[in-house]
Amino acid sequence: MQDMIPLLKKGALVAQNPPAFEQIEELDEVERDALRNEVLHKWRQPGALYFTVILCSIGAAVQGWDQTGSNGANLSWPVEFGVPDTPPKTGALPGVNYDTNSWIVGVVNSGPYIGSAFIGCWCSDPLNNYIGRRGTIFFSAVFCFLSVIGSAVTQNWPQLFVTRLLLGVGMGSKASTVPIYAAENCPAAIRGGLVMSWQMWTAFGIFLGFCANLAVYNVVPIGWRLQLGSAMIPALPLLIGVYFCPESPRWYIKKGRYANAFRSLCRLRNTPLQAARDLYYIHAQIQEEADIIGRSNYITRFIELFTIPRVRRATGASFTVMLAQQMCGINIIAFYSSTVFVNAGASNLTALLASFGFGLVNFVFAWPAVWTIDTWGRRTLLLFTFPQMAWTLLAAGLCFIIPEQSRAHLGLIAFFIFLFAAFYSPGEGPVPFTYSAEVFPLSHREVGMAWAVATCLFWAAVLSISFPRILRAFHPVGAFAFYAGLNLTAFVLIFLFVPETKQRTLEELDYVFAVPTRTHAKYQLTKALPWWFKKYVLFKKGLKLEPLYQFDGAVAADQKIAVIK
Numbered sequence: 001m002q003d004m005i006p007l008l009k010k011g012a013l014v015a016q017n018p019p020a021f022e023q024i025e026e027l028d029e030v031e032r033d034a035l036r037n038e039v040l041h042k043w044r045q046p047g048a049l050y051f052t053v054i055l056c057s058i059g060a061a062v063q064g065w066d067q068t069g070s071n072g073a074n075l076s077w078p079v080e081f082g083v084p085d086t087p088p089k090t091g092a093l094p095g096v097n098y099d100t101n102s103w104i105v106g107v108v109n110s111g112p113y114i115g116s117a118f119i120g121c122w123c124s125d126p127l128n129n130y131i132g133r134r135g136t137i138f139f140s141a142v143f144c145f146l147s148v149i150g151s152a153v154t155q156n157w158p159q160l161f162v163t164r165l166l167l168g169v170g171m172g173s174k175a176s177t178v179p180i181y182a183a184e185n186c187p188a189a190i191r192g193g194l195v196m197s198w199q200m201w202t203a204f205g206i207f208l209g210f211c212a213n214l215a216v217y218n219v220v221p222i223g224w225r226l227q228l229g230s231a232m233i234p235a236l237p238l239l240i241g242v243y244f245c246p247e248s249p250r251w252y253i254k255k256g257r258y259a260n261a262f263r264s265l266c267r268l269r270n271t272p273l274q275a276a277r278d279l280y281y282i283h284a285q286i287q288e289e290a291d292i293i294g295r296s297n298y299i300t301r302f303i304e305l306f307t308i309p310r311v312r313r314a315t316g317a318s319f320t321v322m323l324a325q326q327m328c329g330i331n332i333i334a335f336y337s338s339t340v341f342v343n344a345g346a347s348n349l350t351a352l353l354a355s356f357g358f359g360l361v362n363f364v365f366a367w368p369a370v371w372t373i374d375t376w377g378r379r380t381l382l383l384f385t386f387p388q389m390a391w392t393l394l395a396a397g398l399c400f401i402i403p404e405q406s407r408a409h410l411g412l413i414a415f416f417i418f419l420f421a422a423f424y425s426p427g428e429g430p431v432p433f434t435y436s437a438e439v440f441p442l443s444h445r446e447v448g449m450a451w452a453v454a455t456c457l458f459w460a461a462v463l464s465i466s467f468p469r470i471l472r473a474f475h476p477v478g479a480f481a482f483y484a485g486l487n488l489t490a491f492v493l494i495f496l497f498v499p500e501t502k503q504r505t506l507e508e509l510d511y512v513f514a515v516p517t518r519t520h521a522k523y524q525l526t527k528a529l530p531w532w533f534k535k536y537v538l539f540k541k542g543l544k545l546e547p548l549y550q551f552d553g554a555v556a557a558d559q560k561i562a563v564i565k
Contacts, residue, residue, distance in 0.1 A: 004262070004276070011276025015284070027273070034271040042189040048267040052245040053182045056137055057201040059174045061234035062144045063112075064205025065212070066167065067334045069148075069227045070109055071355060072213030075338055075348050076224035078105050081157040085468055086342070102468035108157055109335060111164030112171050113461035119165075120172020121454035125298055125446040127173060133181040133248045136173055138239065143170025145235040152229030168457075176453045179437035180445055184250045185268050188505040190374060191438065199430035200370070203363040205234060206334060210359035213338075213352050250442055253282050281505070282442075289443040301447045311444050313513045317498050318436040318452040321382070324490035325432045326459035328389050329483030330424050332467050333358060333417060339468070343476055344413050345404040354414045361418045365425035377502035378431045382494045385427030390487035392420040397480025432456065438501055439509060496521040512549060523548050 010026050014035065021027065021035050037044060078084050078101065084093070085102040092098065120140075127136040147167040154160040179198050183191055209231070216226040246268060252261035258279070265275035296304065305315045333340070337358055341351035372381060396416035402409040432452075440448030470479050499512050499520055531545045 007272055007276050008279070011273055011278075012280040014273070014277045015280040031271065031273045034274060037270070038187065038189060038274075042187075044270070045187070045190070046268060046270060048246060049185060049269075052185055052268070054201075055238065055241045055245060056178050056181060057198045058234050058241075059137065059141060059144070059178055059238045060198045060201040061205030061208065062141075062148075062231055062238075063171050063175065064202040064207075064334075065209040065231040065234060066112060066148065066171075066205075066228075067331075068206050068209025068213060068355070068359060069229075069231050070164075071209070071335060071338050072217075072352055073224035073227045074105065074109065074336065075342070075351070077157075077160065077228075080221070080224070081160070083157055086339070099469070099472065102472055103465070104157060106465040106468045108161045108164065110461040110464035111161050112168040113457040113464060115165040115168020116172030116175065117168075117454045117458035117461055120169040120174075121176050121450040121457065122172075123169065124173045124176035124450045124453075125301070128177060128180075128251070128446045129298075132251050133177055133184075134242050134245060136177045137181065137242050140170040140172075140174035140177070141235050141238040141242065143167065144174065145232050145239060148229055148231040148235075152225040172450075172453060172457060175433070175457070176446070176450045179433045180449050181248055183434075183437040184248045184445075185246070187269075188503055188508075191434075198433050199425075200363075200366050201234075203359075203366040203425060203429065205231075207356075207359035207363040208234075210352070210356040214356055217349060217352060249279070250282050250286075253279070253286055254442065258283075286442055289441055296443070298447065301444055302451075305444060305448060305451055309516070310510060310513045311441065311448070313499075313515075313517055314439040314441075314444075314448060314509075315451060316517060317513075318432075318439055318448065319455050320493050320497050321378075321428075321432040321435050322452050322456035323459060324382070324386075324494060325428055325456055326463055327483070327486040327490040328386065328424060328428050329393055329480075329486065330421075330428070331460055331463050332479070332483060333421070334362075335464055336467055336471075337417070339471070340417075340476065341410070341414070343471065344400065344410050346410055350410075354410075354417075357414065358417060358421055361421045362425050362429075365422045366429055369426040369430045372426060373430060373434065374503055377500050378435050379494065379498055379500040379502075381427040382431055382498070383491065385423045386487050386491040386494065388423040389420055389428070390484045390491070392416050392423060393480050393487065394484035396420065397477045397484070400476040400480075435498075435501060438504075439513065441510060495524055515548065520548065 010024070010031070013024050013026060014021050022032065027035075083101040083104045084096060085098055085105045087093070087096075087098060120143075124136060127139055131139070143166060147163050147170065150163040151160055151167070154163060182198065209227075212230040213227050216223045216230075219226060246264040247260070249261040249264040249268070252258070252264060261282070262275060262279055265278055266272055269275045269278065304311055306312055337355040338348075338351045341354045342348065346354060369381070376384075393416075396413055399409065399412040399416060402412065436449055436452035437445075467479070470482070474482060497517060497520070499515070501509055501512065504512060527546055527548075531543055534540045535543050
């Protein structure tokens, strides 16, 4: 790289004080125009960047498709395997323990999330270390491809449970890696919009899964097998296409392969100057982290998630947003919407059609977040949508009180569930994975993301196991009211403990998480909340909110202090 020293010097000058690039004499007008366009035309990015993010996020469709495949299959496989969890409308069958069977159905459905939370997520750190981001994604795609084929040919429920555990190995390592990979490749100004394509493709996979459920509904008696096995479809292009993507430049630099890192950045940025600037950014951050944290192994990095203050705050914030995704109740619909609609008096076909409507709403309303996540911010989206999800879920539950003979019974239940999905999709849908992928320092990014995803999928497993029993014990009204209350609890947790990360470089976030959690919570209660009340309730004008963070000038000089605190 000796012949590139002049270019690397210019990149370093820009990186040291980005707002002052107009005053750097070494830059020519073409290079200045490229830097201006980062602000004026932030979506004007190389095709390789878009290809990388979109293709790898196709892997999320496997997760969404599998959720809905099992959703529709839940109406058939328990009967075929002799563990029916719902009595027929003609009355309970003698000798059948429906309570025990509901636990069995819940455990089988939770298989992917148990496999993810206890195996897949924790494989991602060593896999990323040894074979890189692309290699880990390929590894996960193999499991996601083969395991769903296996689930389609099982002969009893224990076999089905094992194949779904294996699916979880792929899902966990994929979910822990793809958002990191996308976040490391994207410029800060559009990182949120591109990384959240993970959620876009999850929503698209959910939608396509419901389409597949309807397409094979009348294929008796193997319809449920096709519903489970069809999740192999999005895994195939991921298997083939991942090696056409550039490897993460941050991973290359972490391994000392600077020439490879620069080549990756040249594919991912519009000009060599921007590639050189980002090469300097990444190099400086890795050097700083190595000086402060030193070399560590997997076990010590996991322990440091809870012992180093800057990392501990990121761990707590990512835990909160991931836990909130399960508390909001979206997965009681994604996993069990067909069961819920059957309980509301719908036929199997009508339940699948209503579930298809849910999937369509979930996908369509995920689109606005591509723009709003980097405009309004992650925290703002969450704080707006959680109260809306609470009242729509409560309304859906109360509609079960309407007599079943009334046409309004099923119609209003479906309406409020669709409305709930419309609020979920641009908020708690895309934010958790985007947020968790960007808050950890590079030294702890893999293990931190593994922790965040394991948190999310562990509680998804708990939800999947418990909801059939909750539905039988609480009935739909109580079950939906219970999750409406959890939405309000999640709102309070996010308000107090989740800092905003909108349009901050991955390096600047060290500064954000230097602020102690207690200071952040106190600021929200004593300054932000009174300001909001006076401005939006009392309609007082001219009010100014004192900022919690100061980002005047370059942040580079403050980064070391921020990480140490």
